[in-house]
Amino acid sequence: MLFNSLTFVVFFTIVVTLYWSLHGWELRKNLLVVASYIFYGAWNPPFAALLFSTTCMDFWLGRQMAKAQGPHRKRRWLVASVCMNLSMLGFFKYGNFLLQNFQWSLARIGIVYQPPHLDILLPVGISFYTFHSLSYTLDIYRGVLQPTRSLRDFVLAVSFFPQLVAGPIVRAGDFLPQLRHPPRLKAGQFFWGLALMTLGLFEKTVLADTLLSGSADRVFDYAGPLVALDSWAGVLAFAGQIFFDFAGYSICAIGAALTLGFHLKDNFRFPYAAIGFSDFWRRWHISLSTFLRDYLYIPLGGNQVRPFRAALNLVIVMFLGGLWHGAAWTFVVWGLLHGSYLVIERVFRVLFEAKRWASTLPVRVLAGFATYAAVCVAWVFFRASDFTIASRMLGGMFGQHPHGDAIFTTRELLQIGSVTLALIAMHWAMRDDTFETAIMRLPHWAITVIGAAMACAVIFTQGNSNAFIYFQF
Amino acid sequence: MRSSISSFKERLRLPRLFFRKPSREEQIHGGPPLEFERPIPPAPWRGIAVVVTIIVIAATTAWELYCRSLGYGPTLNDNEDLWTLWRRRVAPESIVIIGDSRAWFDVDLDEFQKGLGKRPIQLAMAGSTVLPALADLADDKNFHGTIICSVVPYLFFAPPGTPPMERAEKGIKRFHNQTPAQRVSEYLSMPLEEHVAFLKPDDLSLEAFLNQLPIPNRPGALVPPRFPPYFQTEDRERRARMWEKCAEPGSELAKKIQQIWIPLFTPPPPPSYVPKDVFFAQMNEGIQKRFADVTAAIEKIRSRGGKIVFVRFPNTGGLKDLEDRITPREKTWDPLLKMTGAPGIYYSDFPELSGFICPEWSHLSAGDSVEFSKRLVPHLRAALKM
Numbered sequence: 001m002l003f004n005s006l007t008f009v010v011f012f013t014i015v016v017t018l019y020w021s022l023h024g025w026e027l028r029k030n031l032l033v034v035a036s037y038i039f040y041g042a043w044n045p046p047f048a049a050l051l052f053s054t055t056c057m058d059f060w061l062g063r064q065m066a067k068a069q070g071p072h073r074k075r076r077w078l079v080a081s082v083c084m085n086l087s088m089l090g091f092f093k094y095g096n097f098l099l100q101n102f103q104w105s106l107a108r109i110g111i112v113y114q115p116p117h118l119d120i121l122l123p124v125g126i127s128f129y130t131f132h133s134l135s136y137t138l139d140i141y142r143g144v145l146q147p148t149r150s151l152r153d154f155v156l157a158v159s160f161f162p163q164l165v166a167g168p169i170v171r172a173g174d175f176l177p178q179l180r181h182p183p184r185l186k187a188g189q190f191f192w193g194l195a196l197m198t199l200g201l202f203e204k205t206v207l208a209d210t211l212l213s214g215s216a217d218r219v220f221d222y223a224g225p226l227v228a229l230d231s232w233a234g235v236l237a238f239a240g241q242i243f244f245d246f247a248g249y250s251i252c253a254i255g256a257a258l259t260l261g262f263h264l265k266d267n268f269r270f271p272y273a274a275i276g277f278s279d280f281w282r283r284w285h286i287s288l289s290t291f292l293r294d295y296l297y298i299p300l301g302g303n304q305v306r307p308f309r310a311a312l313n314l315v316i317v318m319f320l321g322g323l324w325h326g327a328a329w330t331f332v333v334w335g336l337l338h339g340s341y342l343v344i345e346r347v348f349r350v351l352f353e354a355k356r357w358a359s360t361l362p363v364r365v366l367a368g369f370a371t372y373a374a375v376c377v378a379w380v381f382f383r384a385s386d387f388t389i390a391s392r393m394l395g396g397m398f399g400q401h402p403h404g405d406a407i408f409t410t411r412e413l414l415q416i417g418s419v420t421l422a423l424i425a426m427h428w429a430m431r432d433d434t435f436e437t438a439i440m441r442l443p444h445w446a447i448t449v450i451g452a453a454m455a456c457a458v459i460f461t462q463g464n465s466n467a468f469i470y471f472q473f
Numbered sequence: 474m475r476s477s478i479s480s481f482k483e484r485l486r487l488p489r490l491f492f493r494k495p496s497r498e499e500q501i502h503g504g505p506p507l508e509f510e511r512p513i514p515p516a517p518w519r520g521i522a523v524v525v526t527i528i529v530i531a532a533t534t535a536w537e538l539y540c541r542s543l544g545y546g547p548t549l550n551d552n553e554d555l556w557t558l559w560r561r562r563v564a565p566e567s568i569v570i571i572g573d574s575r576a577w578f579d580v581d582l583d584e585f586q587k588g589l590g591k592r593p594i595q596l597a598m599a600g601s602t603v604l605p606a607l608a609d610l611a612d613d614k615n616f617h618g619t620i621i622c623s624v625v626p627y628l629f630f631a632p633p634g635t636p637p638m639e640r641a642e643k644g645i646k647r648f649h650n651q652t653p654a655q656r657v658s659e660y661l662s663m664p665l666e667e668h669v670a671f672l673k674p675d676d677l678s679l680e681a682f683l684n685q686l687p688i689p690n691r692p693g694a695l696v697p698p699r700f701p702p703y704f705q706t707e708d709r710e711r712r713a714r715m716w717e718k719c720a721e722p723g724s725e726l727a728k729k730i731q732q733i734w735i736p737l738f739t740p741p742p743p744p745s746y747v748p749k750d751v752f753f754a755q756m757n758e759g760i761q762k763r764f765a766d767v768t769a770a771i772e773k774i775r776s777r778g779g780k781i782v783f784v785r786f787p788n789t790g791g792l793k794d795l796e797d798r799i800t801p802r803e804k805t806w807d808p809l810l811k812m813t814g815a816p817g818i819y820y821s822d823f824p825e826l827s828g829f830i831c832p833e834w835s836h837l838s839a840g841d842s843v844e845f846s847k848r849l850v851p852h853l854r855a856a857l858k859m
Binding site: 001002005006007008010041042043044045174186187188189190191192194195206210211214218223224225254258263264265405406407408409410411414415434436437439440444447448451452455456457459460461462 | 509510511512513514515516517518519520521522524525528529532533536652653654655657658661662665671672673674677678679680683684686688689690691692693694695696697744745746747
């Protein structure tokens, strides 16, 4: 079920009404579990059974781990949980990818092998809910979480519908405590939640789908060489599209959770105003970057090791982060590019951070724009379905096709330019801010007008229920 | 100097938990109350919500009235979910209409039911090529019914990757992969579309208005083709009827649509990155492959006892001249019948089918579609040996 669909509007209205009408907290939690499974089953009902079975397994493994005596036994249960979750993810998401690469490797040494085609359907949001569930056993192992006694609570923590299929990745340790006491219905919190949902839908349907996605698709689907202007415009359009699409989903999820009395943390914090790549990853898909930091980067030694090893750790984390997004080498290259950006940044910091000029405003602004440009270059690999398209795009962007085609209409160029400028200006203006503080500074009439304008724009845009980009991950 | 993070933290007024490692007790499920709470900006939210609701209702009503004043009325939108709804209803012995918008506009289901003894299922899709639907029926092992297939050669032979092919494939894909949520969405949106005039994404959405902005284009820009505005109503059985406003003699709307058909039916120039001879060789190869694919699909249907008849529906005026020039009958229709061995009904071969005028050159008016269907039925019965 998509947030930007009529089905969701009806579903959400029924769930919220029932939820606040019920008196018992246990009843409300049961309602949320049923609603979450309906929400998920509305894509493909059999996959709801898969979600339930992996959740039950982690619940059981968590209990076994807590009961286990000694670190070795605990570790055994952790390995079982990690293997179970990752093998499920591996089979559904990477099965065909691994087979294709195995076939390719054999062909390099002269062995012809035709693997059977596995007609595997990817369960929606498997990467997200696997991480929701995995965080539970990982935190029990780390000793920062005790296993919950209630299977129902854990099932709800993993499947809570606002964040189930495309994040934010909510750790069990952040969600389970919220299930201890029933939230009270607070008008401010409820309506602020609705306002966030409106903002999220506005970002998705108006900005991402209507103003940018068509142009990005046109450029990445074009089979010929493009001039630099069109190539850059297409990449900027995608950079805006993916931000509005994913941040829009996250804001919707946060808003929907708030209307039900739950608090989810921010997943984006004006990333296109980042100065440097470590800053970028503190602002982009925060729930994933902190997950990778806490459960992968730090266990690998983080930066408490020799510089070369620390750099290698960064590259390993970003490589896996890239692969998490999709079973394709283009995603791996995207991750590796970000890994190398982080390493280069670290070298720059060692060399220049202490210099006085390094913290002057012009240098910071320049570094910010360099960060944005490099992130856009990396987006090419994220969006392109293969390396032919990626290299053609990069060729266009860096002037290799001066006589290539210019396909965008003037209106499209103006549209991409104005949305991108507004996006970057907004991010820079609010880079040390949050929506909440920005809203606090606005007069009430302005909040009303902006809210009404966004709601009207969503209605008049008549979005065509395009799926969110991150659903495929 | 204070760090940017600490000032950031103060400005956000976010709780401490967000910025420091929580203590063991704070993180354990069953420990002290959760510290993290999203900040809620202090504002009179209830009042704001009421005013926003009033503005949205007022703006939506005003927009609806404005759209109705432009001549738009409530009607269903033709989309892949509605198509899927009917594709699901195809029974083993159904009569199915497939093809392009001419079969969609020009066929009256009541007349066909009277004449053929069974109510056909309308699966023709505007601006689409027929192969995906035909191949899908051919692959449906249960199907051994009758297919009435409209042929507009320019669409019939549209190569893969072009909008007519993508439109048809989208419908088939939705039929095979439709989620329960999409199915429910269609049932929910139908009553809305039947009562609200502005729900027309192709004409009255933000994107449609942006596309119409009069901004001159730079040279060489690949301007997307312009499609005709809404000029039909559609019911829950996917029966399209031309608006009376369009069917009126000398209608401005009809004239506007006529001028849209001409560029839409004119083949685009070869892309700059493919040599011309290679391009034309590929096109020719594509056409031969289309003949072969259609023949193979028909063979499959016939082997199960199914039948098919091709129909060329009327076209008139400048569009007829253009179609006759770019897709002449002897290079499209005649070889199609010859290769497939299927019967065909070309409207101009029969005086009783020839006298109709298409107001916008491509489709019959609602009234004429009933009469045309009545006259077409005996030919269909003869061709299908019914």
